[in-house]
Amino acid sequence: MPERPYTLLSCSVSIDGYIGSNASRLLLSNEADFDRVDAVRASCDAILVGATTVRRDNPRLLVRSQARRDERAARGLAASPAKVTVTRRAELDASADFFTVGEAERIVYCASSRIADARERLGPVATVVDAGATVKMQTLSADLAARGIERLMVEGGATVHTQFLTEDLVDELQLVVAPVFVGDSEAPRFVRDGSFPWNPARRAALVDVRKIGDVVLLRYALSARFEEI
């Protein structure tokens, strides 16, 4: 068994590289691209988002298409992938859609310092895992693999993206560029500061460019495990 899942990082950015707005909810996709993302979700065993994304966006993280849900059921899978999040402070609301909508398993990786709080608050709605004093995405990935997760989709936000990328844990990057500017340096960008394995001396491999209505999808192979599907 591989020591970590095949990991696909999926993100939409504005032309100026932002993934959100502090002013209002930022819509960066279009219907056709939402449908493409839905198909990618349906192909995965788990979807991971950071705790700030759970608090701020209240995502449901479900497969929307009934045909895709049925197809997963026919393969003996839950209608939607497992939902995974990570937190240090454990200040997550058990009534958030992440925890209450859909039948999929929910897994919360929490730093040891707040594990008791996390278990008390989220124990009834999720599997709460003590991820150690300092939570490393490598440890989390290995634990997911041990739980049978073979294909992981990482859906934000910036803090989570940065760790997966700087720890060289991403096999494939799907980056959508939306035709809008945010123009607010306080807003979250695609990634935060860090030392990334791809740089002017080691360029990432661009494998596909696709126009989807008014957005463009860029697909990068970031490891030798990249799967052309």
Ligand SMILES: NC(=O)c1ccc[n+]([C@@H]2O[C@H](COP(=O)([O-])OP(=O)(O)OC[C@H]3O[C@@H](n4cnc5c(N)ncnc54)[C@H](OP(=O)(O)O)[C@@H]3O)[C@@H](O)[C@H]2O)c1
């Ligand atoms: N455009 C897109 O495709 C897209 C997708 C998703 C999100 N977003 C946007 O991204 C923004 C959020 O990004 P963000 O960078 O602020 O937050 P984030 O990555 O969603 O979550 C960060 C939080 O996750 C927890 N966390 C991350 N790494 C951890 C670690 N190693 N150990 C323990 N806990 C860890 C911490 O939670 P605690 O604070 O609970 O300790 C941390 O504050 C939102 O504006 C959202 O709308 C955009």
